[in-house]
Amino acid sequence: MNIRNNIDAVQNQLANKNCRLIAVSKTHSLESIREAYDAGQRIFGENKVQELIAKQAALPKDIEWHMIGHLQSNKAKQLVPFVSLIHSVDSFKLLEEINKQARKINRVVACLLQVHIATEETKFGFDESELIQLIQSRELTNLDSIKVRGLMGMATFTDNQDQVRAEFKGLKNLFDQIAAMTLPASVEMKELSMGMSQDYPIAVEEGSTLVRIGTALFGSR
Ligand SMILES: *Cc1c(COP(=O)(O)O)cnc(C)c1O
DSSP: OOHHHHHHHHHHHHTTSSOEEEEEOTTOOHHHHHHHHHTTOOEEEESOHHHHHHHHHHSOTTOEEEEOSOOOGGGHHHHTTTOSEEEEEOOHHHHHHHHHHHHHTTOOEEEEEEEOOSSOTTOOOBOHHHHHHHHHOGGGGGOOSEEEEEEEEOOOSSSOHHHHHHHHHHHHHHHHHHHTSOOOTTEEEEEEEOOOTTTHHHHHHTTOSEEEESHHHHOOO
16 A cells, blocks of 8 residues: 555545545554655544544644544543544534533534435434434524534445435535524534545535545555
């Protein structure tokens, strides 16, 4: 694996698009992350709190660490001091807990709300109506130590490109619909996190602003 070449190849696809690369470094070594860092990469994504914290402590402090995996409420406290963006907020309860922990340390933590767009049962996230209900609820206006910056979704794991495209299109439509609503101060629709190694070119065409790519940079896990 030539990590530098892999990053360049993805960056070429993102050229002239309003889309940033999150290098998903879960399970990969500090050495591999260092290689990506030396190639100019500054945003890394992890899906486990312990691993994110350990890597954060060992690597340069100008790295932005993004949490992309399912987060349990009881782990929010450990994560909140070190995370730049949490992509995977999938309940109001979790949002409240992040808010509580962030307030204690005087931070405002940026979050994305994860939307369930795949046909698979196992994926986490809000469905459309739950999400709209949450955005319109008064409870959200009381959270002053989080900022919802947009939405995240994962398409179905399939070779059917039409299906994947339709799922991304649906998420972009929902994003636009919410952006057009009157939003509480704690919500803005700026980021749309969609696209992984196997489907990111489609996601970028459909309006992604953050692609989360692991395998295509670092090899298989
Ligand atoms: C692992 C992971 C990715 C990256 O997947 P690749 O197929 O390796 O690019 C993206 N998003 C989430 C939520 C992940 O857990």
